[in-house]
Amino acid sequence: MTSPTSISSSYDRLRHVMPKAEWLSHAADVQAILELKRRRNAVILAHNYQAPEIFHGVADIVGDSLALARRAIEVDAEVIVLAGVHFMAETVKLLNPEKTVLIPNMDAGCSLAESITPADVALLRQAHPGMPVITYVNTSAAVKAASDICCTSGNAKKIVESLGVPKVLMVPDEYLAQNVARETHVEIIAWHGHCEVHELFSAKDVRDLREAHPGVTVLAHPECPPDVVAEADFVGSTAVMSDYVGNNKPARVVLLTECSMSDNIAIENPDVEFIRPCNLCPHMKQITLKNIRAALEENRNEVTVDPAIAQRARTAVERMLAI
Ligand code: 13P
Ligand code: SF4
Secondary structure (H helix, E strand, O other): OOOOOOHHHHHHHHOOOOOHHHHHHHHHHHHHHHHHHHHHOEEEEEEOOOOHHHHOOOOOEEEOHHHHHHHHHHOOOOEEEEEOOHHHHHHHHHHOOOOEEEOOOOOOOOOOHHHOOHHHHHHHHHHOOOOOEEEEOOOOHHHHHOOOEEEOOOOHHHHHHHOOOOEEEEEOEHHHHHHHHOOOOOEEEEOOEOOOOHHHOOHHHHHHHHHHOOOOEEEEOOOOOHHHHHHOOEEOOHHHHHHHHHHHOOOEEEEEOEHHHHHHHHHHOOOOEEEOOOEOOOOHHHOOHHHHHHHHHHOOOEOOOOHHHHHHHHHHHHHHHHO
């Protein structure tokens, strides 16, 4: 949340999801990071999957991939630390070429981003001449540069329909593409990438959850397989799920997504019972308070984008943001 000012007032927000002793074990790093942010004129952007001590303890801006990209443009700071995965940091750098962008751990990747290369996109274009390529933001800058426009899980249908064509290529998330295809008349040709977190959920999981927890509201991320989405009550990006819980206050809810989501939302919704069969993203969990602190102290892990691809990648992201 925005600039927490003291360790103890921050703990009031966290008491539902973390024992005080655990929070106090983070206190020295939190205090050091708050001071470093002031000293270096830095802000921390954190994705919704970051652990609560990061999300609620030190982040200035939090959100889904779309919100982080949008808010990155407005940031008035010299240094931006991206608490999330590498493709998100690259997107922030594309939109802020003059700023120093740091990622606390360079190894924080993504199974979707790793599933496709620019050469794959070139082959797809050869196989489907003239068809526009929509690239999910969960890709490298080089893949974005090879595409026409980006999308996130929060705007994918809108982007597909904005192009005014009957057929599009949408890479690399096969399940996101199939889930969007069910909602539109535009024909979508997909790639075979999957999110290693969301692909683990099954339709049987949803049925078992409903049997074990009668009345539970099931929210699914669109990176889940289509049969999971079909059994869910509601589907949306991490920000859309968060808004759904905040606006509808279901008595019991399960979020079929990464584990930290429920923790972060539970803090805002103490009266909602969260059932928690979740999957950890090993990449998101590479980010810790300790490596955020080290990145700021030592200006470690600066993210750069090859100028030869940056302009084309930026254009694909900016086209998305304009819609
Ligand atoms: P959103 O926050 O855009 O829904 O993305 C989810 C995700 O898996 C990011 O890596
Ligand atoms: Fe990638 Fe999935 Fe992890 Fe998001 S949750 S970073 S899509 S592997």
